[in-house]
Amino acid sequence: MAPVGAPVEILLITGPAGVGKSTLCWEMGAVLAEAGIAHVAIESDELDRVFPKPGAEELAPLAPGARDVSQLNLPALWGTYRALGHNRLIMSGVMLHVGFDKSWILAAIPEARITVVRLRAGDAALLARLDRREAGAGRDTQVERSLRQAKRMADENGTGFIVVETDGRSPTELAGFVLGKAGWLPVS
Template sequence: MDGSELLVIGGRSGVGKSSVANALHALLRDADVRHAVIEGDALDLAWPPPWEHRLSMRNLAAVWANYRELGYHRLVYTNTVSVLEADELAAAMGDGPRISGVLLTAADEVVDARLAGRESGDELAAHVERSARAARRLHADAPAWMPRVATDGRTPTEIARTIAELVGWVSADHPGPAAR
């Protein structure tokens, strides 16, 4: 493989980004496709939020350098707005990756039910409101080239397979060595 590849998976809270990333990891592992998965939220989860310092990008640069040194060339990166920041994420990687991505979508009632399974009370209400606001922003601002993949009524494994085939890391008839 000549260069790195960056796959961004974005979408509103409750759409299934983490579940899909975990299923994609399992699919790629089973197909022996070398890759790394980074949850973007973990790169700057602090209080007060360090967003104005672009800490997530600085941390991505440091973490990816370690993966790259060990021979990794494919990165799966999940974060709500990653589809809006793909160029900046690629720049932080520092090695000119080919960028691909997907915007995960789901109906409000599906997302609300998922969020209710992990939040409660005032936190649930706040997450539902932020998720709806993010959905509107992502719908309006995500690049036109970015495929939209609905998660309603589908398992994370089904969605992961769709994404892996979309980006060419596995194929329907031969999931392994050609994608290494």
Template sequence: MTSAEVLLIGGRAGVGKTTVAWEVSALLREAAVSHAIIDGDFMGQVHPAPDGDPDRSEITERNLAAVWANFAQRGYHRLVYTNTACVLPSEAGLFVRALGADVRATRILLTATDATTRARLTRRELGSELERELVNSARKARLLDTGASPETIRIPTDGRPVRSIAEEAAAATGWTQN
């Protein structure tokens, strides 16, 4: 058995990563599949960035490793993890270092049109960050579209019920087949 199995759910801001991850967790609970869930966006949320870690990748990795160690010590070996760029090949090393050398990852890239993400972000961003989020979301969509590896499963979220999207993502792991 692998030391860890991780479902990586990535995508631009406003695509529904967190919502889908929580619904995947609900499906796994219904199927009595032991798992943990982490929203990776919170693993590096510090300001200012630590010295020598301008993109906050080191603190993100250290926090993920610490949290995962606690889960693993309790016997968990499956993780649902969300973060915008977690599906990119450049992020693979982070999961090997934080979760163990024998990690098996299923990569899901959630997609949505600019119009869909604009509508979602407009409802979500109630403070001063909306315009910045819209610009960054469009930029990240392009980066993810061109940078995701061929084995990454792309799941469109436009006009679909969350449960349907989560079922597709959960099925890709094979965790409910056991």
């Protein structure tokens, strides 16, 4: 575990739906565990997977100014992990508005240093991944949304991000690359 007061480091894994964020996070977790490096992994989708979703009015008595239940759940989870000695967090989500997303994450974990990793894939690879994952009535809507997200992210200025092209690369290769770039793995 980290020494008391060690800075918190967050790898924020972002990209369009279906690009492989969850798969990469699972693989990075396995690589870190194999190396004996303590870490936590949280998928942002799980922070607000509730029905009915509470709005600002319902959240106000719990946290004035909160707009999303994620703003309450992340600090609750992280507080436990931090008390257990953790200082590394892998967090994933689409994160279309990285500046906004970083602000609510930093409100929850003020002492954190966030490294943003933007995953990209070509349309053909993204469609193939979505075909393996999506089924049922929502498939076409999800494909449309993912392609829009990918286009928007491809057009943005990636300054300050680690941009990772995923086409033709295995999860193991990507995990080693990202963890190396972030300095989370010892140099061998």
